[in-house]
Amino acid sequence: MFTTNNKLVRKGMALAAALGMSALGLVAIGAPGANAAPAIDKNADYKIIVTPLSGEKIKNPDGKKLTEDTTSKLIKSGDFKLEKGDYDVTTSTGYEKATKATVTTFELSNGVDDTKNGTVAADGKVEFTVKPGLYRLTQTKAPAGYKTALPSLILIPMTDPTTGSWMNEVYVYPKNGSAGKITKKDITDKDTVVKPGSEMTFEIDSPIPSLTAKDQNDKFKSYKVTDTPSGPLKVDKTNSQIKKVEILEGAGVSATLEPGDYKVLDSTPYGIELTVSGLSKLDMHQGKTLRVTLTGKLAPENDDIWTKDPSQWAIKNKAAYNYDSDKGETGGSETGEDDQPNVPMAKLKINNKDGVTDLNSKGAEFSVYACKDVNSGDPSTTGDAILNGLKAGEASSQPLGARSGGLCIKQTKAPTGYELGNKIVKVEFDNNTVKNAADAKKAVEVEYQNTLKSSDILSKLPLTGGAGIALFLIVAAGLLGGAYYYARRNRVRA
Template identity: 25%
Template sequence: MKKKLSSIVSLLFILCTVVVGGAQIVKAENSAIRPDIGGTGSLTIHKHWAEDTSQIGDEGNGQEQTVSNPPVESVAFNIYELTPVDDAPTTPPSEKDGAVYSLNTAKTELMITFGGKTHKYTMGGKQTGTTNATGEYKFENLEGFYYVEEDLANSNPKVNGKDVTIATPAKPFVVSVPMTNPTGDGWFKDVHVYPKNQGMTPEKTVNNGGKNSVNIGDRLDFGIKVAIPSDIGEDEYKVFNIHDTLDEALTYVGDTVKVYVYKFESGAWQKKEMTTGFTGNFAEGAHPISVVFTEEGRKELAQLMSVDGGSYTHVGIEFGATVNEKVLEKPNYTVKNKGDIEWNNTPGDETIKTPTPETETNTGDIVIDKKDQAGADLSGAEFQIADSDADAKDGNKYIKVKVDDAGLITDLVYPGDADYDSADALNWVVRPHAASGDLGKKGDTFYASKFQGLQTHSGTDDEKVAMDYYVVETKTPNGYNLLDEPAKVTFADEDKTTHIVSKEIVNSKGFKLPNTGSLGMILLTVIGIILIGLAIVMFIPKKRRS
């Protein structure tokens, strides 16, 4: 079976709304002499897409309908005319009435078992057609009963010009040309059928307050959602599982996996938790995350799709993971992650894994480029960082860090966090242009060459709001002045690819005052005393001098 991957539709299952055998497929016994029939007729295939079972319409009646679902082009269909053998009924029994169809390997005979008997029908030469851009193909000059099958091996299905995947063909059916009309009092010769493919587009989301950029150590909440296959409860469906192989830069938060069914109602997604019908390892360190639906679970999903069961259309998992220090080893400080849907509804065929879309989450760096007034690199300065101007000016509300034994940052700790004053939360001090020996953990302080693992923006990709930070010079090189105000650094100025923003800070030379007690000061003092004495002598009256 040809299985073609698509960028927008990853996994499909089939629900047919077609005119099948038994749905008014009574053939006119002598149509050639009936003026209201007028000779041979036609069969038009209309191929449309349905995202889930809620978009599947009622059963067709053979007449043309208006369908809003998008058409599917380049799908092949084969039809074979049926001829009864021996005492087989002229009108083939319908699957709708409980008949069971089976073909021989050569597709020359159709066996129909019904009412405890098996009837044989020979299959005439195959006629083939492929749907056009409007999802249609018309077979003409037909008269009789026809077996119709979807031929995926010779299909290249597309929706809106993009390749899609059809997991299994629409269920074969038998149709009559011409047919009696819906009211049962006449005939029509141009028959229309609408076999729909139910699209199952796996979704992968990451939600951290609407942000896809985080600080190192922050938690992300992931979700995978996929439409429930329409044939999930049938015996042929042997495998249906959901996996997420976490990237090494993500640490799963143990026992957070939840399984839900979803339905879209009152303008929003409603969900209900499933607690049975699946197995999996959800403990701390689980890798990958896996939810394996049992046979009972698959049947429960089928029941949940029904009106009585709640009309749920999708199933999925939600779980938490934190961004760990390995994100700093990723290109552009970006961790990518995706899951897959594993399924098999074709006995004897291979199990397929259809990937979800890929999520991306990043952190960023702030590099302090310390210079002197001549533009040369300047070492010896120290900086700390805050996420607000008020905290920066406070002097005691800087961002702190936690580090592991290898000296890698594992978490950022903000003022107000429960563990901000704990021994594990180290002062975070950056020393630009410092030697490696002057960096690392020293007492209650972690010295680094730059600020790493920072959130670069809030919001989504479509509505990004750049994050602002404030760096404070807490120590200046000997002979230079400290900055008198925090320096604002914004990720609006970042390199959008690398998520690195560089801030140049220039220090100026200080002004030196004379040293108290120096020789120069003593001389000045002696001279001053002499001058004062001379002035006194000059103004004493002569009489008194004599």
């Protein structure tokens, strides 16, 4: 159909298109060709096959399917939007205009159904069937932990650089760079055992990504860090406070953000959004970490949460961060199960015993403390009592949060017939112990042993009651009588 000269013209035009798209990383760059009208059928159907990959950017992409094995790089989730531009590439004027367009200058078509949306399938691809034109591809949702790919332009049809003919299928490989991992840590004072109304403190560490187009002077346009609690924990403008915001480099603090560098969000979820001055600090510290330290409170004792199933008392709160840039890069992630606090809670029940004998009915009472963190020696308490007047055999009125250091129990009222316990007893109250009890809708049950009966003590005292007193009185009476007799006799003799 075409002469040799015509083929050369077509190849030249394809190179012109490639030049217009080279900045987008979709096609290879060659020498610009002649400016002539291509023979394009405006009713022909073509396919754009989008396969997002992790790792390095594809070098010298040409629209053809990659021959290398990309299985390990496939990202099998994400959403894309394909928008048709206002460019009639079947005319020489429209074609030339399309080859000079950029993502920034791209003009949308006003046609009906000129925007298509697609979700990446299990095979790592999303396909679009299109007519000839210039299209803008935008990733609207990236997988968790990844940046969105930069917006790009795709000219349809494209020329196969090997055969010189139009390609029916055009393959594009957007790069999803890592958005980094966000983590959240409970840094509440280690000597605290949390209970209804307690304040807790957390650190959220979110990455400051290195923007893909940093070399093109791309800058952060927005950056948010938020916290979403569940269970009894309340993190909001009433119960929380942003303690500090810092930029970390390694184990040290690289910069501190001032209150004017961010604003506290009034909406739910609670968190911060960086202002212009804060974003400029992020621009200077790309690749580092932003740390937000904030507080939250557990619901008070009269809150409805404590009437629910104990498995719902677990203290949980996930964190998330999101950002976008001037050139359209977006990204973010949220904490996974292993990167966020999860503290189960349960009530405590102390069973008072003498060996295997149940003493719960004998009226003992206890106080409960956090255990001091000691490596050796007898258990000891730290801080004020968490619970006071806890009766033997009765579950505490308030649940307590799991604590790896255990709980220390001190007896404050002895069971009837027994001496007051003189030892502080340490009991396990770790995550597994507490979670198992909460899942079973029970209190964590522990024991306090009283083995010294009061009668054992009394039996060792001098005999001062009963027959002993009577004997003492008889002896005393005899001594008094003898004294009276001798005194009277002495008076008579005198």
